[in-house]
Amino acid sequence: MSIGIYFVTPDGCDDALVCAALAGGAGLIQLRDKTATEAEMVAQARRLLPLCRAAGVPLIVNDRLEVALASGADGLHMGQGDGDPAQARAALGPDRHLGLSIETQAQLAAMPKGAISLIGVGPVRATATKPDHATPLGLDGLAQVVAHSPIPAVAIGGVGLADIPAIRAAGCAGVAVVSAISGADDPQAATRDLVNAWRHA
Numbered sequence: 001m002s003i004g005i006y007f008v009t010p011d012g013c014d015d016a017l018v019c020a021a022l023a024g025g026a027g028l029i030q031l032r033d034k035t036a037t038e039a040e041m042v043a044q045a046r047r048l049l050p051l052c053r054a055a056g057v058p059l060i061v062n063d064r065l066e067v068a069l070a071s072g073a074d075g076l077h078m079g080q081g082d083g084d085p086a087q088a089r090a091a092l093g094p095d096r097h098l099g100l101s102i103e104t105q106a107q108l109a110a111m112p113k114g115a116i117s118l119i120g121v122g123p124v125r126a127t128a129t130k131p132d133h134a135t136p137l138g139l140d141g142l143a144q145v146v147a148h149s150p151i152p153a154v155a156i157g158g159v160g161l162a163d164i165p166a167i168r169a170a171g172c173a174g175v176a177v178v179s180a181i182s183g184a185d186d187p188q189a190a191t192r193d194l195v196n197a198w199r200h201a
């Protein structure tokens with residue numbers, strides 16, 4: 001599985017930013033908004049789905065199973081404290097994506113086999129985007145976790161263009177970013193640069 005660049009939205013993301021990431025070549029989009037209501041997230045996911053489908057890119061919802069189900073999104077991403085992955089898999093059915101955050105080797109060893117299709121490993125570095133993040137793994141720690149993963153992994157947390165060769169060499173299927181795209185002056189060009197770096201790494 002190759003994902004390449006996985007754009008995770010910032011809080012309050014407008015649809016134009018997702019369009020820019022799609023136009024730049026992002027391979028996966030996650031709607032993550034820690035401030036939106038459930039109804040707002042359902043409405044935004046419903047607006048974004050046809051745009052993502054037109055680009056052939058899956059749309060994943062962060063945290064909220066009900067939003068993923070109500071909007072018809074392509075999957076859900078869960079953290080360690082976001083509920084039971086086996087229950088989420090049962091609700092989503094066998095075909096949709098189900099991502100799980102992995103912050104330690106112990107979490108990887110305890111991962112429910114069969115339910116998860118993709119892991120987000122990190123944070124690689126400290127990041128202001130997620131103030132409650134776990135202890136950073138660093139690039140070496142990332143590589144150690146990914147080496148033991150039976151399923152595809154993406155790196156996340158404080159990563160950008162310069163990290164792509166090491167992340168690819170670690171065996172990741174992609175890299176998940178918020179601020180490397182959302183904080184850029186030109187998010188479409190930033191996405192394109194990340195995509196090209198991934199392709200050439």
Ligand SMILES: Cc1ncc(COP(=O)(O)OP(=O)(O)O)c(N)n1
Nearest residue numbers: 062063077078079080101120156176
């Ligand atoms: C791809 C990916 N990996 C990790 C996370 C973090 O999820 P979580 O630990 O539940 O933290 P929040 O994002 O909910 O703050 C993610 N969202 N995506």
Ligand SMILES: Cc1ncsc1CCOP(=O)(O)O
Nearest residue numbers: 127129130157158177178179
């Ligand atoms: C959602 C999430 N999970 C671990 S770090 C993080 C935030 C990543 O944001 P950024 O790419 O801006 O560091």
Ligand SMILES: [Mg+2]
Nearest residue numbers: 063078079082
């Ligand atoms: Mg979460």
